[in-house]
Amino acid sequence: MEEIIHLEGVTWRRGELTLLKDIDWRIRRHEHWALLGLNGSGKTTLLNIITGYYWPTRGEVNVLGQQFGQVDLRELRQSIGWVSSSLQEKLYGTDRTQYVVISGKFATIGLYENPEESDFAKAGALMTALGCAHLWDREYRTCSQGEKQKLLIARALMANPKLLILDEPCNGLDLFSRERLLASIEDLTRQEDMPTMIYVTHHTEEILPAFGHTMLLRRGEAFRQGATSDVLNTATLSEFFEAPVVAEQHKDRYYVRMA
Numbered sequence: 250m251e252e253i254i255h256l257e258g259v260t261w262r263r264g265e266l267t268l269l270k271d272i273d274w275r276i277r278r279h280e281h282w283a284l285l286g287l288n289g290s291g292k293t294t295l296l297n298i299i300t301g302y303y304w305p306t307r308g309e310v311n312v313l314g315q316q317f318g319q320v321d322l323r324e325l326r327q328s329i330g331w332v333s334s335s336l337q338e339k340l341y342g343t344d345r346t347q348y349v350v351i352s353g354k355f356a357t358i359g360l361y362e363n364p365e366e367s368d369f370a371k372a373g374a375l376m377t378a379l380g381c382a383h384l385w386d387r388e389y390r391t392c393s394q395g396e397k398q399k400l401l402i403a404r405a406l407m408a409n410p411k412l413l414i415l416d417e418p419c420n421g422l423d424l425f426s427r428e429r430l431l432a433s434i435e436d437l438t439r440q441e442d443m444p445t446m447i448y449v450t451h452h453t454e455e456i457l458p459a460f461g462h463t464m465l466l467r468r469g470e471a472f473r474q475g476a477t478s479d480v481l482n483t484a485t486l487s488e489f490f491e492a493p494v495v496a497e498q499h500k501d502r503y504y505v506r507m508a
């Protein structure tokens with residue numbers, strides 16, 4: 250399966266409102282994408298379409314080679330990891346972090362199955378890869394926001410997803426926690442057997458070089474999409490934000506300021 254996502258003409262209406270309009274999007278395997286848009290631009294709505302929680306009013310949705318309408322969505326969702334802050338609130342604060350991670354294999358909040366030796370080994374390896382192995386026996390509630398995000402990514406990877414959605418993972422992080430989390434994500438993208446990733450954000454500077462493609466979403470429309478280096482420039486972003494901005498490149502990342 251070479252295509253991870255293939256959307257054609259996806260439109261989603263709610264009453265009088267058109268919240269997504271004619272979205273075409275094609276993501277190939279191992280092609281990591283950034284999805285950039287301001288508040289209310291439709292990012293979460295689009296993710297809900299991809300994960301089958303919303304049904305498009307019009308258009309075709311094919312995810313992981315499966316055409317929606319002919320697929321068991323619960324089964325498909327087992328191959329998609331969606332890391333978002335809303336999950337953080339649902340987890341049990343008193344659980345040890347190792348169980349928070351391992352329970353990702355079973356997609357449960359709390360661990361009710363007997364994990365195997367290999368599950369502990371895998372959780373340990375993932376936590377090491379994300380730089381949070383030292384938290385192994387800690388209560389989840391005692392971890393910082395940045396640490397929790399790393400644990401949630403490890404948790405999502407326990408299920409061997411083919412698609413990993415990182416939904417604004419740096420929200421609420423200070424500059425240094427953010428950079429530590431981004432460095433861990435960058436490390437992951439370099440490892441073999443990692444899923445194709447979609448990184449959702451409001452901020453261009455969070456888009457790592459590994460996210461070689463970017464879609465700009467504005468008022469439910471795909472304003473521009475393509476190679477990140479072609480999309481994140483002063484002219485395109487000024488038009489996109491409808492405000493004069495300057496995009497500056499520093500170490501293969503793009504920083505935007507008001508002109």
Ligand SMILES: Nc1ncnc2c1ncn2[C@@H]1O[C@H](COP(=O)(O)OP(=O)(O)OP(=O)(O)O)[C@@H](O)[C@H]1O
Nearest residue numbers: 263266268286287288289290291292293294295451
């Ligand atoms: N079920 C719904 N019914 C009506 N309107 C909705 C529904 N879900 C989302 N919206 C509206 O659709 C628009 C896009 O919302 P969405 O949450 O997808 O944006 P977003 O890009 O994820 O925003 P943010 O960055 O703030 O999370 C918003 O105006 C929102 O109020």
